[in-house]
Amino acid sequence: MTTLLLLIIYLAFISLGLPDALLGTAWPVMQLELDLPMEVAGVLSMTITSGTIISSLASGRLLKRYGTGKVTFISVLMTAAALLGFYLAPSLIWLIICAIPLGLGAGAVDTGLNDYVAINYEARHMSWLHSFWGVGASLSPIIMSQFILQGHAWREGYLTISIIQFALVAILFLSIPLWSKVAATEESQLNQAIEAEATASKTATKPLQVKGVKYALLTFLFYCGIEAGVGLWGSSFLVNIKNFDPAIAARWVSFYYGGITIGRFITGFITFKMSNKALIRTGQMTALIGTILLFLPLPQIFLMSSFVIIGLGLAPIFPCMIHETPANFGKQHSQVLIGYQMAAAYTGTTFVPPLIGLFAGQLTIAIFPPIAILLVAGMLFSSEKLNQINSVKSKQLSM
Template identity: 65%
Template sequence: MTTFLLIIIYLAFISLGLPDSILGAAWPVMQKDLGAPLESAGLLFMTVAGGTIISSLVSGSILKRFGTGKVTFVSCLMTALALVGFQFSPSIVWLVVCAVPLGLGAGAVDSGLNNYVAAHYKAHHMSWLHSFWGVGATMGPVIMAQFIAGDLSWRSGYLAIAGIQLALAVILLMTLPIWSKVKSGPKAKENELQESTVSGKVEASKPLQVKGVKLALFTFFFYCSIEAAMGLWGSSFLVNAKGVSPADAARWVSLYWGGITVGRFITGFITFKVSNLLLIRWGQLIALCGAVLLFMPLPTVFTLIGFMLVGLGLAPIFPCMLHETPARFGKHHSQSIMGFQMAFAYTGSTFMPPLFGFIASKTSIGFFPVFALVIAAAMLLSSERLNSLLRKKALEKEIKAV
């Protein structure tokens, strides 16, 4: 039963990734069809992201009241109906309206499933879970491209993906009784033991008052900032600053995303032998080394290697940090803290890439390596300060126990 539910969760994460990448693939056709300004895609993206941030922030109380299974079902249904709305939207205004439930549904699913897997399953499942998101994010543009290339409209592509979401919603509805039964696995028992040693006297405090939480939030913020910035501006940097052809630049950026997806799949196996903390630290160091290669005035081949290193370095960081949440802060607070973490993560990916766009417009796209290097260093610094704080906290408890 536990394995069957895990398969359902993996499918849910594929569906979570599907809508995330189709707007960019469909926008050139959508813009022409709707007669919308080019920058309208940014408005849609910000609307979806805003809904995701809001639902992530309130997900803790909602999930505690209704349970992960019910919230995941309703959220999946919301995203499916929102995608159907995209298919029928006659103007950009209606697309913005439909983008609201799309974002709200995505944030609740993301926070809820991340915390559920962190609380009930081992670390390798979290890494594989996020590699399945990459599968969905890769499939989305492929599905949309097939409909556009086949003389069908972008609307048919959205409807097809909505159909996949609706099918998953039906599966989730049928499996609702299973969610409440998966509560007593070894991972859950492990977290219960950690609860007494990690959360201690902060049991009655608010989640944001737990020591170390704010440092964790900033680590998530910086992680998603560099992940999104590399994906959005990497190609422009290679073309305009390094003289790489647009086609080659696109291939290298796709390899950057592929490195994250494949790296997370491999990380799932590495977690059998290596702790989350070590994987997070080494991933951040590798990403920092990649950013240094981008920054240094070396031949273009080293810049391309830098892109690969950043992608491979980022691969284990996000899932391992999520999986450490109950261990770091106690299971009692983990769901609420997970929601805050996802909200900060989405805030980084939403606002930092546009911030660099503004900086580049005033300076040069050649400033990108400096931006990436600063963000990577800030991520490592906040993460190491968090580790130091938690080690000091554990040592103080050991001394008091003696």
Template identity: 65%
Template sequence: MATLLLVIIYLAFISLGLPDSLLGAAWPVMQSDLGVPLETAGFLFMMIAGGTIISSLVSGKVLKRFGTSKVTFVSVFMTAGALLGFQFAPSIAWLVLCAIPLGLGAGAVDTGLNDYVATNYKAHHMSWLHCFWGVGATLGPVIMAQFISEGTSWRNGYLTISGIQFALVLILLITLPLWKRVTHNNNNAASNEIMETNAVRHEENNELKPLQVKGVKLALASFLFYCGVEATMGLWGSSFLVNVKGLSAAAAAQWVSLYYAGITVGRFITGFITFKMTNRALIRSGQLIAAVGAIILFLPLPSIFSLVGFIIIGLGLAPIFPCMLHETPTHFGKKHSQSIMGYQMAVAYTGTTFLPPMLGFISSYFTIGIFPVCILIFAAAMLLSTENLNRLLYKKIIGKDTSLKA
């Protein structure tokens, strides 16, 4: 029963990934079709992510009142309807209106499912969960590129993705009774391991509010810059390849899909590597690999190396997000896990909201050629935040061991 529920959660994460990469892949064509400036994509992205931030912040109360199953069903339905609205959009104003439910539909379900898996399943399940997000994020540009290359409208791409979303809505509706039968009393052994590990280590956290727990702010900074890298790659990757490297819009969309494929394949592989490596080691390795990919984009190399850079960045990003999420109960205790998870998702989408549009704004005055520089800066800031968090937690453990010996 719990395994079947996990499959449903995986399917729900496909629906989360499908819309995330569409706007960036389609924007070179949408921009000319709608007759709007380049940086308008950044504004639409801000609207989508802004809705996600709001729903993430209130997700704790919403999930407790209505339950994860109903919230997931309604959220996927909202995103499916919003994507259908994109297909019929007569102007940019209509796209702005549709961006609101598209963002609101993602936040609460994202927080709820991440917390459920982080608390009740082992690390490899979290990596595979986000692998399914990558499946959706990879399929989005592939489908859009197919319609663009055939000379048909980008609107048909949004219509197709909307149809896939509605199919997932139907699956969620049929399986609603399953969620009622599976309760937290049926959690697997991973939940018990987390409780036992944190019972002593985080005892003092019970008296603190979530944001007062040591290390939380550094963790939030890590999520901010991670999403800055991931979202900036997705939103402006196609524009960089078209305007700087001279690729066609269809080819650029396909290359961006390979970036998401790198994330997807990397997370699938990471699920097996978690049996041999710790989350902390995987996070550090991924950040260094992503930085190498950004350096390749920065160097004046032939266009094909840009494809290599995109894939390397995708592979590097693969383990970072799921491993950081899975570490939440371990770092900060199970009691505050859901609240801190909500804050993390909100800050993550804050990075999605503001960092990519910032690049678009600056590029409108200079050039989209600054794209690799921004990616490298965001990756370095993420690495610095996580390393400081690791040092803080290490000092915290050493201090406790010393006090126990005394």
């Protein structure tokens, strides 16, 4: 039963990744058809991400009240309807209206499934789960580009992804009784664990008052800032500063995303031998080496390889950090805190890349590598401070 449910969760994470790269792929033709300025894509992107942040913050209460199965079903239904709305949208105002449920749906399902897997499955499943997100994020641009290359409108691409989402909605609807059965068998075990944690701590602490939470939130903000920043500005850096051909630059940035996806799949097997903390630290050090290589005046092969190294380094960090949440802060707080962590992550995705662009516009895109180094260094510092705090807490509990 739990294996079948895990397969459904994997499918849900593919669906979570499907809409993420659609707007960027379709925008050049969307802009022409709807006669919109280039910067409107940023407005739509921020609308989607703002909805995701809001639903991530509210997801703890929603999940406690309605359960993961129902929240996931409703969330994916919202994204499917929103994508259908993009297909039908006659103007910008309709695109903005549809962007709201697209963001709201993504945040709740992201938090719910991450929390469920963090509590009920081993670390390897969390890494593979986020690898499946990469499958969805890689698949949607392929689907959209095929429609555009064949002379069809971008709308057919959105319609196709919407149909895939509606098919998953049907699967999730049929699986709601399965969620209820599994939840019934696991609820008593979870309650016992929570009671044991409460007895051990002897005090009731609000989630945001737990020691180390702020450093965890900073780690997620820095992580998503560097992940999104490299994806958005890496190609511009190679073309404008290193004189790469745009097609070659785009290819190597795509290898960066491939490094993240493949790295997460491999991480699932490495978790048999290494702890989450060790994988997080190793990944951060690897990403730091990659950003330093990006900064140094080295031959092109080292420069291009740095993108793959950064991707491989980033691969284990996000899923392992999520999986460590119950261990770091207690199962009684994990659902709420994963929501807050997802909100911090989306905040990094939303604001860090535009800030890099702002500095680059005022100065030069050559500042991108040093900023990338600072972001990774900030992530490493925050993560190590969290480890230090948790080490002290463990010693105090054992006394």
